[in-house]
């Protein structure tokens with residue numbers, strides 16, 4: 001359970017694991033852009049697809065755990081608009097991190113391909129029919145959603161750091177197992 005001022009240990013573990021994996025997933029997509037051949041690009045991107053599936057599962061687990069162990073009450077000193085903005089950004093994270101992998105799966109299925117999750121198991125193509133133009137259109141939107149996600153991550157991280165380093169209200173330590181948090 002969450003103690004009064006902090007997120008629970010499991011919420012912290014999921015938050016930081018998901019954060020690292022999202023950054024890695026993005027960097028892998030960027031690395032694939034520079035691949036010399038189509039085959040090399042495909043080999044690099046298969047890691048991007050597989051991590052997308054892992055992120056989906058972890059975000060789903062996070063949302064279930066959030067019902068069992070709800071977040072602590074907002075920091076007392078935060079203004080109304082700050083709370084609203086934070087809530088909107090957190091909602092956007094959950095929405096994007098669930099919708100982006102599903103969109104990726106639908107798009108890949110439009111080319112007729114399965115998703116191999118590190119060779120451990122495969123997600124078969126969804127029965128959406130082959131339509132490469134649709135697949136490419138979805139990937140285009142997926143890429144734009146990825147950029148939006150990165151911008152939100154930057155705002156989110158800067159806000160957490162500003163509250164912690166400038167306002168010294170301990171916001172960051174709500175997501176860490178150490179440090180002083182203000183109620």
Ligand code: HEM
Nearest residue numbers: 018019022023066071090093153157160161171172174175
């Ligand atoms: C890929 C990157 C990240 C994602 C997707 C992400 C996502 C989220 C989400 C969804 C929440 C809300 C948790 C909930 O109430 O269920 C949250 C909270 C939080 N995140 Fe992140 N985060 C990321 C990176 C970071 C980074 C880099 C920092 C710090 C510099 C950070 C600091 C925090 C803090 C302090 C909270 C708690 C805010 C509060 O007390 O209300 N996050 N994050």
Ligand code: HEM
Nearest residue numbers: 025026029049052053055097100101104105108139143146
């Ligand atoms: C939560 C999971 C995922 C995140 C955060 C994510 C994020 C991203 C990002 C940031 C880009 C690069 C955008 C750019 O620089 O233009 C990208 C591109 C791409 N992603 Fe994902 N992705 C995820 C899951 C998936 C999955 C599951 C698939 C396929 C099954 C997939 C397929 C692709 C493809 C093909 C591209 C290249 C798109 C293009 O610009 O044409 N992604 N993704």
